[in-house]
Amino acid sequence: MAKANLMDYEKALELFEVVIGLEVHVELNTNTKMFCGCRNDFGDEPNTNVCPICLGLPGSLPAVNGKAIESSISIGLALGCQIAPTGRFSRKNYFYPDLAKNFQTSQYDEPIAFEGSIEVEVPSGNKYTVLIERAHMEEDAGKLTHIGGATGRIQGAEYSLVDYNRAGVPLVEIVTKPVYGSGAEAPELAAAYVRLIREIVKALGVSDARMERGNVRCDANVSLRPHGQEKLGTRTETKNVNSLRSIERAVRYEIQRQAQILANGGTITQETRHWHEDKGATSSGRPKSDADDYRYFPEPDLVPVQPSHEMIERLRAALPENPADRRKRLASEWGFAELEFRDVVNAGLMDLIEETVAQGAKPQSARKWYAGELSRIANAEEKDVSELNITPAQVAELANLVESGKINDRIAREVLSAVLEGAGSPEQIVKDRGLEVVSDDGALIAAIDEALKSQPDVLEKIREGKVQAAGAVIGAVMQAMKGQADAARVRELVLERAASL
Amino acid sequence: MSEITPELVRHLASLSRIDLDEAEVARFTEQLAVIVDSVAKISQAIDGNTPATSHPIPLANVFRPDVVEPSLSQEQALSGAPDSGQGRFRVAAILDEE
Numbered sequence: 001m002a003k004a005n006l007m008d009y010e011k012a013l014e015l016f017e018v019v020i021g022l023e024v025h026v027e028l029n030t031n032t033k034m035f036c037g038c039r040n041d042f043g044d045e046p047n048t049n050v051c052p053i054c055l056g057l058p059g060s061l062p063a064v065n066g067k068a069i070e071s072s073i074s075i076g077l078a079l080g081c082q083i084a085p086t087g088r089f090s091r092k093n094y095f096y097p098d099l100a101k102n103f104q105t106s107q108y109d110e111p112i113a114f115e116g117s118i119e120v121e122v123p124s125g126n127k128y129t130v131l132i133e134r135a136h137m138e139e140d141a142g143k144l145t146h147i148g149g150a151t152g153r154i155q156g157a158e159y160s161l162v163d164y165n166r167a168g169v170p171l172v173e174i175v176t177k178p179v180y181g182s183g184a185e186a187p188e189l190a191a192a193y194v195r196l197i198r199e200i201v202k203a204l205g206v207s208d209a210r211m212e213r214g215n216v217r218c219d220a221n222v223s224l225r226p227h228g229q230e231k232l233g234t235r236t237e238t239k240n241v242n243s244l245r246s247i248e249r250a251v252r253y254e255i256q257r258q259a260q261i262l263a264n265g266g267t268i269t270q271e272t273r274h275w276h277e278d279k280g281a282t283s284s285g286r287p288k289s290d291a292d293d294y295r296y297f298p299e300p301d302l303v304p305v306q307p308s309h310e311m312i313e314r315l316r317a318a319l320p321e322n323p324a325d326r327r328k329r330l331a332s333e334w335g336f337a338e339l340e341f342r343d344v345v346n347a348g349l350m351d352l353i354e355e356t357v358a359q360g361a362k363p364q365s366a367r368k369w370y371a372g373e374l375s376r377i378a379n380a381e382e383k384d385v386s387e388l389n390i391t392p393a394q395v396a397e398l399a400n401l402v403e404s405g406k407i408n409d410r411i412a413r414e415v416l417s418a419v420l421e422g423a424g425s426p427e428q429i430v431k432d433r434g435l436e437v438v439s440d441d442g443a444l445i446a447a448i449d450e451a452l453k454s455q456p457d458v459l460e461k462i463r464e465g466k467v468q469a470a471g472a473v474i475g476a477v478m479q480a481m482k483g484q485a486d487a488a489r490v491r492e493l494v495l496e497r498a499a500s501l
Numbered sequence: 502m503s504e505i506t507p508e509l510v511r512h513l514a515s516l517s518r519i520d521l522d523e524a525e526v527a528r529f530t531e532q533l534a535v536i537v538d539s540v541a542k543i544s545q546a547i548d549g550n551t552p553a554t555s556h557p558i559p560l561a562n563v564f565r566p567d568v569v570e571p572s573l574s575q576e577q578a579l580s581g582a583p584d585s586g587q588g589r590f591r592v593a594a595i596l597d598e599e
Contacts, residue, residue: 030567032565038570046575046587047590050573063565065567086561157594164590293516
């Protein structure tokens, strides 16, 4: 995996047009699996949510989860898709121990939803229309753990252990048509698209949408062709890229890698590739199988799905506000500058700020906490802000303590650390530790007078009108107050006292 | 009429993980061609507007409520496995598919 064989990104874009295509798998959060009544849950003991159906034991018969059908239709509708009046399941045949049946029950020629489109905004503010080819239902596969390889990867493994708890969990696979014309923004567009899909399925309530748990997974197809050429170039498919940042990096890497090969007169192999987060590179996987090799055929054990008009319209009526409208509404409600709002969206902070505002915080101070201190802490701990040990209600409380002048910014950061350590609510912590600012002018004046008297040269300068000299006195007073004073008020009083002493 | 070639039969055999010798490849090439041609006759009996039928009885929308039912225990699940470890099925590492 020689990392050096990458063309400069700008040069690659000068020479080639980038075409991407994205396949996103969304795990539904139904109570049970797609075709059996086993629990659909993450993190249980291995092979405890399994039964003869999801283990593919002879004689077992699948039965379709009605809720999964509804969730799939809702996703289709939210993506502007048409819903197929009749759809069926197919068997996709392959031999790999992640499914015990030797086939995956999927949909092939009759997906439940098709021909949709969504508008995706990238960080620059540019908007792209992404056409959806189809959204189809299938089942997830079991989890393999490779033993004996140095890194837990398949390379060098001696054997593998299989947990079928995830086998049969309902998935919806959303496939885009080729996306043209995003140019240098193709990597950002890929990430923004997946972010939007996450927002949509979360708003629908049909998936937990946690990428770190694999609830949302993305396969990114990338191909290049010389500008002006009609025929699409050979594509590669980078599998299971599991964070938004990785998607962006993987697409960018493939553009640079393919450009270098093509510019040197080489050809691209149609294959799946693996993204290695640690190395920041993709490596070759297996050659991409032809769809024919899966020998799809209609699943004889399941009858067709024919959603009624009433059912579709009921689900359509229940759709939440679409993400673009929601963004527009929140942007105007919150009154952020355009750039501020875009940063909030790109940092994935919109939900948190919305909840925090609902808990009584001013939008602007909620934004400052999440985009500032909380993002910094999350970053340092390599977590998502939403994973920090603080609720929107607590952030609102903290923001309001500062707004009302009860504590200053420095103390607020101290309170924040205490909340994150689990010491309780901000108000409780301020009360328990006596952190409220000294708002008693008497105590402040006493400290100021003392500081001024001990620094007569400073006092002299202030009297001569050199107000910046007051800094030294303010510092001393803040120290005497253990930081628990409103610096602006101290400054006011220092100037007042300097004049009257 | 049929396009069943020895190469295709070998490919199918490898997809199906069946080890065929050359005599078998020749025999199955001939037999598969006959089967495919026979099935192809159906297309003479229908026009392009006939919807595909996968089931003999007109049944649709058979759904199960999203309610948890008892699963097997881990012991039961693994009881038929040739090999297991750490509560999981143990299989040979397959290198070429991942």
